[in-house]
Every structure is written in C-alpha cells, then in structure tokens.
Amino acid sequence: MLQVKHLLDDKGREILAITPDAPVLDAIKTMAERRVGALLVMNGNELLGIVSERDYARNVVLKGRSSSSTNVLEIMGPGMITVGLDDTIDHCMRQCTNERVRYLPVVDNGKIVGVLSLGDLVKAVISEQSEQIEQLQRYIAG
Numbered sequence: 001m002l003q004v005k006h007l008l009d010d011k012g013r014e015i016l017a018i019t020p021d022a023p024v025l026d027a028i029k030t031m032a033e034r035r036v037g038a039l040l041v042m043n044g045n046e047l048l049g050i051v052s053e054r055d056y057a058r059n060v061v062l063k064g065r066s067s068s069s070t071n072v073l074e075i076m077g078p079g080m081i082t083v084g085l086d087d088t089i090d091h092c093m094r095q096c097t098n099e100r101v102r103y104l105p106v107v108d109n110g111k112i113v114g115v116l117s118l119g120d121l122v123k124a125v126i127s128e129q130s131e132q133i134e135q136l137q138r139y140i141a142g
Helices: 004-011 024-034 053-061 089-099 118-141
Strands: 038-043 046-052 103-108 111-117
Touching: 004 089, 004 111, 004 118, 024 038, 024 053, 038 111, 046 053, 046 103, 089 103, 089 118, 111 118
Parallel strands: none
Antiparallel strands: 038 046, 103 111
16 A cells, blocks of 8 residues: 655655745745745744645735735644655545645654645555556456
8 A cells, every 4th residue: 555655755855844934925936936836834843834825815815915024924724734654645635635635744753754735645546546457457358
C-alpha cells in the first residue's frame, strides 16, 4: 500500500513557508512565482498554519482589505491537520475529505518534512489504479 513517504520520495520534500507577520502580498507573490496554491505559515520551526489562495480571496479580496498592509496571520485558515510518513494515501484522502482541506503538512518526529496537496494524492491514486488495471489485463490475457 502506498504511503506518504513514497509520495515525498517522488515529489520531493521542499518546504515553502512564510512568517505570520509577512504581508499577504508577499505570500501571494511567492505562491505565483513558485506555482503553488498555499504556503506553510511558520515561526522558526513551529508550524502555525497554512495560508492559501482561497484564504486570500475570501479574507482580503472579498473584504476589501489591502494585500500590503494585511499580515498572513490575519487571514490564514484555522486549525491544522497533519499526517506522518507512514500514513497511507487512503488515510490522507479521507483526512482531506472529512476535514475539507486541500493541503497536508507531513510531520516526522515533530519536524515538518514535506507537504502533500490534494492534487498529489489524486495523482498517486490514479497511478496506482492504472498499474492495477494493467496487471489485471496482463493476467486475463495471459
């Protein structure tokens, strides 16, 4: 069964983060430059939350706030769901569905070691299912 550590081995373990006191404009610029939809919000090595494009749209744009004078801490989403390296992809998919989140920070021994997006999980499930279908077709043909 596919685990988080396998996805991170393929995807990489780069951590994209921003400080809670940074202007939202900096977060949005970083997301655009790095072509990602969210950043971890960290104070040193401490994970405080996640800020996403959705947070920006709902808490800055729709409320008529200024991107340059609003801090990340003011708009980031509440709560934090994390997963571990040994968690299965099925478990992660259930977490995303049940908690209605799109990003899961990966923690190992209290340290952030990566981030999985819902897109990463869907891609892994599709790949795993394609392999199973291929194996079944070879078995039937064979």
